[in-house]
Amino acid sequence: MYNNNININFGARLExxxxxxxxxxxxxxxxxxxxxxxxxxxxxxxPIRATGHKGYRYFAQEIGRKIISKYPDIAKATDEIKNITEKNPQIKKAELREKIQPIIDKIGKEIDITI
Structure with a gap:
């Protein structure tokens, strides 16, 4: 049996x-x-050909949608982050990092992702 799907991802261990x-x-x-x-x-x-930040942002949005649809714990954490930033749109990067750290600790420092 052959697998003709060339878009196979065997998983990645990411922060x-x-x-x-x-x-x-x-x-x-x-x-x-x-x-x-x-x-x-x-x-x-x-490999993507758009090397600018807009190209990476587009692909990041697409991959982010796939991750959210497949992993409910990541989707819940993403909603919590969006709620934090909506309540305080002028939040500093360091302060946001401090508020998100308990969410990261709950999920784990690294995660295996397969799309």
Whole structure:
């Protein structure tokens, strides 16, 4: 039997904070788009050609939707992060990191993701 699906992902072990940055579209751990790049490159089946931040943002949104639909604990954490940022839109990066740290501790420092 042959598997003709070339878009196979055998899973990636990624930092939970970087995965939550992709799903929530809010940067609180990494410096700029670097955290999203790591998740996109690990989970995308083909290398992307758009090297700018808008290209990575598009692919991060698509991968984030897939992660949220497949992993309910990540979806719940993403909703909590969005609630925090909606209540305080001018929150500082360090303060947001402190508020999100208990969520990350609950899920674990690293997570296995398969899309």
């Amino acid at each position: 939970t904070a970087k995965v939550l940055e992709v799903t929530a579209q809010k940067i609180f751990q990494s410096d700029g788009i670097e955290g999203c790049k790591e998740v996109v490159n690990a989970l995308n089946s083909t």
